[in-house]
Amino acid sequence: MALIIGAACPAFAQGTRRVVEEPRWLKYDLREVSSGVYAEGIYDETSFPGSATTFSHEREFVGPLLGASAAGSVYHPNLIRFQTDLDGALGYSLDTVKGAGRSTTREEFQFLGRFNGTATILANRPYNGGVYGTYDHSYRDYDFFNRVTVDSSQYGARANYSRTNYFVTAYYTHRDETADGLRTRTITSDDVIGLNARHDRVSGNSTLNYTYNRYDRSDVGRIGNGNDHTITLSDAENFGTRHRAALNSSLTYSHRNTTEEIIDQVTANSALAIEHPRNLWSYYDATFDHYENDDFQSDAVIGSAQVRHQLFSSLASSLTLNGADYEVSDAISEGYTRRVGLAWGEAYTKKVSLTGRLNIANTLAVDHVDQATISTIENERHRFDENGGSFFLIMTDIDPLSIVITDIADTRPAFVPGIDYVVTQVGSRTLITQPAGSRIGLSQVVLIDYRVERLTSGAYESLTDTFTVRF
Numbered sequence: 217m218a219l220i221i222g223a224a225c226p227a228f229a230q231g232t233r234r235v236v237e238e239p240r241w242l243k244y245d246l247r248e249v250s251s252g253v254y255a256e257g258i259y260d261e262t263s264f265p266g267s268a269t270t271f272s273h274e275r276e277f278v279g280p281l282l283g284a285s286a287a288g289s290v291y292h293p294n295l296i297r298f299q300t301d302l303d304g305a306l307g308y309s310l311d312t313v314k315g316a317g318r319s320t321t322r323e324e325f326q327f328l329g330r331f332n333g334t335a336t337i338l339a340n341r342p343y344n345g346g347v348y349g350t351y352d353h354s355y356r357d358y359d360f361f362n363r364v365t366v367d368s369s370q371y372g373a374r375a376n377y378s379r380t381n382y383f384v385t386a387y388y389t390h391r392d393e394t395a396d397g398l399r400t401r402t403i404t405s406d407d408v409i410g411l412n413a414r415h416d417r418v419s420g421n422s423t424l425n426y427t428y429n430r431y432d433r434s435d436v437g438r439i440g441n442g443n444d445h446t447i448t449l450s451d452a453e454n455f456g457t458r459h460r461a462a463l464n465s466s467l468t469y470s471h472r473n474t475t476e477e478i479i480d481q482v483t484a485n486s487a488l489a490i491e492h493p494r495n496l497w498s499y500y501d502a503t504f505d506h507y508e509n510d511d512f513q514s515d516a517v518i519g520s521a522q523v524r525h526q527l528f529s530s531l532a533s534s535l536t537l538n539g540a541d542y543e544v545s546d547a548i549s550e551g552y553t554r555r556v557g558l559a560w561g562e563a564y565t566k567k568v569s570l571t572g573r574l575n576i577a578n579t580l581a582v583d584h585v586d587q588a589t590i591s592t593i594e595n596e597r598h599r600f601d602e603n604g605g606s607f608f609l610i611m612t613d614i615d616p617l618s619i620v621i622t623d624i625a626d627t628r629p630a631f632v633p634g635i636d637y638v639v640t641q642v643g644s645r646t647l648i649t650q651p652a653g654s655r656i657g658l659s660q661v662v663l664i665d666y667r668v669e670r671l672t673s674g675a676y677e678s679l680t681d682t683f684t685v686r687f
Contacts, residue, residue: 243288254305254328262315262652271315277328279307297336304329304353327353345375357624358370364402368393381416403434420453435632442474460491465686482506512592514544534561546592557583568687575686583680588673590671594665601658611668612644618667619646623660630658 255278263270284301290296292314304327311322332350349371372389387410395402409428414421425448450466465486472479488500498521521536527533529639536559544551559581566574588610598607609619616639622630627633631637636654641645648664651655 230502237293239292240289241291243290243293244286245288246284246286248283248285250281254279254281254307269315272313273533274312275310277305277307277309277326277615279305280326283306294340295338297339298334299394300331300333300346302329304331312487324536328355329353335595342379343375343377345373346372347371364395366393366395382416383412385412386410400616401434403432405432406430419459420451421457421551422449422451424449436474440475442472444469444470444472449684453653458492462489463487477509480508497524498522499524499528510592511547512544512594513546514542514594516540516542535559536561546590549591551588551591553585553587555583555585557581571662572687575684577682577684578683579680581680581682583678584675585678586675589668591668592665593668594663596664596666597660598648598664599661600656605658606647606649608642609646609648609664613669615667615669616641616646618665619648621648621656621664621665624663631662 244486245283254265254277257274257276258481259274261270261272274431283307285299285301286378287297287299289298306325309322309324309326325379330350330352332348334346334348336344336346338344346679351369353365353367357362368391370391372387374385377384387408389406389408391406391408393402395404395405408431411424411426415423416677424572425446427442427446429446430441430443433439446468447470448466448468448683450464453463455461455463462487463596466484468481468483470479470481482505484504486502490498492498500521502519503517505514505518507514507516517579518538518540520536522534524532524534526530537557539554539556541552544550559579561575561577561579562576568574591613593609596610599608619639620630620634621637632638635651636656638649638651640649646666650658654664
């Protein structure tokens with residue numbers, strides 16, 4: 217009955233004409249406004265066993281909170297679109313530090329929050345671009361006891377062009393950051409210029425990336441500056457019957473010129489995966505790395521080949537052949553590490569219930585290693601959470617005065633001994649400990665360079681069997 221009645225009544229169909237927006241010199245829509253009160257406080261105290269020395273840090277902040285979000289366009293949305301966001305509080309801040317018979321107090325009105333604005337130009341055209349700017353004033357926690365005030369600003373622009381299967385992007389960014397802590401102030405400034413080009417095909421794609429980074433840093437009274445050039449060419453290709461083979465290759469060259477060192481590095485990698493008939497797969501991987509730093513030079517060649525067979529859906533077998541050759545030299549000596557190995561693995565997976573799965577795996581590996589210890593080590597990686605706030609360096613008989621620790625990006629100036637880390641000799645081994653107040657986080661990866669006082673050589677074979685059961 218409803219259908220019959222509705223069929224007898226007039227109906228309104230959807231219009232075929234879309235709404236046309238007339239040009240306006242400026243369109244500004246305030247989409248959201250919020251207000252409130254923001255308050256926070258923190259108190260921490262550090263004491264040392266066997267000593268009466270105690271440090272305490274107390275901070276309070278309270279102030280009105282304001283947030284706003286707006287968007288609009290200039291002349292027409294197809295020409296320029298923009299958006300702005302503001303979220304922050306302007307209030308009263310009290311910071312007090314007490315300890316070792318001294319007390320310092322700082323009172324000030326400050327802004328905690330962020331502002332960012334973006335604009336897109338000719339968004340619907342093959343050639344388009346945009347500009348942006350951000351400002352942020354907040355806190356950063358390095359670990360449980362260490363918090364610094366971070367004042368950062370960033371702006372940049374980008375330009376894009378696309379046609380059929382070709383895409384090109386050029387960009388520029390500038391960043392300034394100041395971090396004020398309890399002990400020191402860190403000032404960072406970066407300028408980055410980049411170019412990305414990509415060509416897409418039915419069977420793969422090719423990309424070319426170039427990045428130029430110029431930076432200036434001031435830390436604990438020391439000044440470091442430099443520039444990096446990095447260019448990467450990569451290609452991904454699928455070929456063969458039904459694209460059962462996939463080849464991924466890349467070539468990277470980087471040049472770093474700083475106040476302390478000049479580094480050149482070339483890295484090449486190629487990985488091939490092939491799906492064969494009858495549940496058989498093979499994988500091949502090869503990597504080359506050439507590294508130069510003043511009078512230090514290293515060459516690394518790493519390769520592996522694996523055959524994997526899926527006998528049943530629950531049972532997989534693999535046989536892997538791998539090898540590596542790492543050779544280094546400096547002004548004093550030369551050294552190498554050469555390894556070749558063979559591994560056989562079996563993995564069994566069984567679904568035992570709707571919510572249960574059983575995994576059983578066994579791997580048997582045989583390796584042969586020849587090595588001659590070198591006098592210089594660079595880019596050895598560690599974290600302080602490896603052993604509860606400390607770790608041992610790999611080599612023995614190390615010159616403690618030669619140790620240099622930087623972050624994962626090898627940022628210079630390096631971390632400061634006695635403030636960020638402490639070096640202790642334990643027999644022939646070297647222990648690195650994190651003191652209170654260190655700016656290095658527990659889980660932060662660091663790179664370590666050092667020199668070895670005594671040279672040794674040797675060779676060994678290893679037989680390793682690993683058995684795992686997991687339910």
